[in-house]
Amino acid sequence: MFTSYKVEPFFDEMLKASGKPKDHYEKFYDMIKNFSVEELKEKHETAQLSFLRQGITFTVYHNNVGAERTMPFDFVPIIIPPKDWDIIEKGMVQRSEALNCFLQDVYNDQKIIEDGIIPRNLVEENPYYYAKQIKGIKIPLNNHIFLAGIDLIRDENGEYLVLEDNLRNPSGISYVYQNRYVMRQVYPEFFAKHSVQTLEHQVTFLHEAIMDHAPKGIANPRAVLLTPGTYNSAYYDHVFLAQQMGLQMVEGRDLIVTNNIVYMKTIRGLERVDIIYRRIDDDYLDPDAFLEDSTLGVKGLLDAYRLGNVAILNGIGNGVADDKAMYVYVPDMIRYYLNEEPIIKNVTTYRLEDPIQREWVLEHLHELVVKNVGASGGYDMLIGPHAAEEEIERFREKILETPHQYIAQPTIKLSRAPAYQGEEFYPCHVDLRVFVMRGKETHVFPGGLSRVALKKGSLVVNSSQGGGGKDTWVMKSGGLS
Template structure:
């Protein structure tokens, strides 16, 4: 089945350069070889149908028209040995703690700016910095990051690197669960001989962390999940999490603020709300404080937040810490706040408002990746080696016009893993979104969302750009049973 499979010049998660499977994949590899071609095809199709039947979809918008799609699923898991996972876990705890320290500092004393570690204009000119609205506001646990989604990649040597931080509304936990559910349904024998960390208790940790943020003095907090509604691309994620945690799923019109207290409208009257896990962007939360034209938010919500009468998770203004320009400084934050060296390093990044770095990058656009610091989902991005002359020149113009809006990175030979698509195995690039849950304690979700670039040769793993998902197995100590 893997006779035509090529590993070089990339690091492969499953297969050695010799063509043999890595030790922690050996039993999985042996089991796959026991399937006939027809059986593999049938099970692959059954897995895709399972997603369709359960309504596991996301919405892709093109010219303001939304299309529902199922997340393509690949049954070859990403398997992470326990010792590797231990390093990832420590690195994610360290990074999320430093980022939270930065958010607490930048909205209060601003010591990191006064000490010259981070340029003041990088903070004050950031469109996601909401000083006017929340400067000096005290929040529960001084915790701005209830849930972080940190994206990791591996380079050609197998070294883990942080690609980006998602601290606003990271999505994807529902897909982690559904990937595991489908995998257990369609390939139950895979789990018989592998000792894999289960996902059963993770929603409990998530729920406990939400309740940890209840305002002071509240005994039995009432928490809700605030969604923009059915037309949001991640609506399935919102429904799943609300159901699993037993939270009311509400829209802005279901809430009202009276005397700086938030209430939910019910058939029994108004119910006080203490914690809001919001999946609405800052700009749309409160039409009185942010965008006047927002129909998604709740008028007066910011005042209730500032008075300490309601917790909003994740915190307002987190975007100042997770845009791609601030990413460059996260290792410095770790050193400054924690007095530690980063456990997992950044990808080398060039800031294009610096004239020297900009000139160097402009000469090498055909070799580099260029990203808009405020964009996500693989949009407004140049992958130099795969770009046409016209595309490169277009980006040259964009950089010269607004250099502060872009960063550049080397084209890393992203690690690959086998994917079974179209009745064959072929290598596809992968990354891993790790979820960090922060309440009174910090907990790292075992595994996370492995995303795979299913288009042959593609480097873009985002589902909106043709990517799919894989189940992620973190092995328990001792490996396999």
């Protein structure tokens, strides 16, 4: 099955350079070898159908037209041994703690700016910095980050690096569960032979973390999940989480603020709401405080928030910390707030506001990846080695016009893993979104969302750009059974 499979020059999650499986993949490799071509094809098709039957979809928008798609799924899992997971877990706890310290600081005393660690203009000119609306507000647990989704990659040496931080509305937990559900349904023999950490208690931890943010004096808080509605690309994620946690799912029109208290409209009258897990962006939360023409939010919500009558998760204004330009400074935040060295490093990043760095980057565009600091989902991005000359020139003009809007990074030889698509195994680039849940305690979701660039040769793992998902197995101590 793997005769034509090429490992080098990349780090492969499953195979050694010799083509033999790594120790933690051995049992899995032995099992998969025993399937016939027909069995593999059948299992692959069954997995795709399982997603379709359950309605597991996301929406891709092109020219303002939305198309529902099922998430492409690959049945070769990413398997993480305990010692690797231990490093990831510690690194994620450290990073999310430092980022929360930064958010608490920039919306209050701004010591990190006063001490010259981070340039003032990078904070105050950031479009996601909402000082006018929320500076000095006291929030439950001083916790701005209830849920973080931190994207990791591995380089050609197998070292984990942080690619980006998602601290606003990270999505994908539902797909982690559905990937596992499909694997258990279609490949039960895999689980019979492996000691894989389960996901069963993670939704409980997520629910507890939400309830930990209850406003002072509220003994039995009511929490709701606020969604923009069915047209949102992550709507499936919203429905899944609301159902699993037993939260009422609401839209802005279902809520009303009276005397600075938030209420939900029900057939039994108004019922008080204490915690809002919102899945809509800051700008749409309250037309009185943000965009006047927003129909998704709730008038007066910010006043209720300011007075401590309702908690909003994730915190308002978190975008100032997960901006791609601010990413450069996260290692400095870890040193400054925690007095520790980063456990997991950043990818080397060039800030194009700096004339010296910009000049070097413009000379090496064909070797680099360039990203818009405000974009996500793989949009407005240049992958130099794969780009046509006219695309490179277009990005050169964009950088010269608005240098602060872009960063550049080396084209890392992203690690790869086998994927089975179209009746063959071939190597695809992968990354991993790790979810960190923060309440009174911090929990790291065991595994997370492994995303795979299913187009041959592609480096883009985003589902909106043709990527798919894999199940992620964190092995229990003791390894394979």
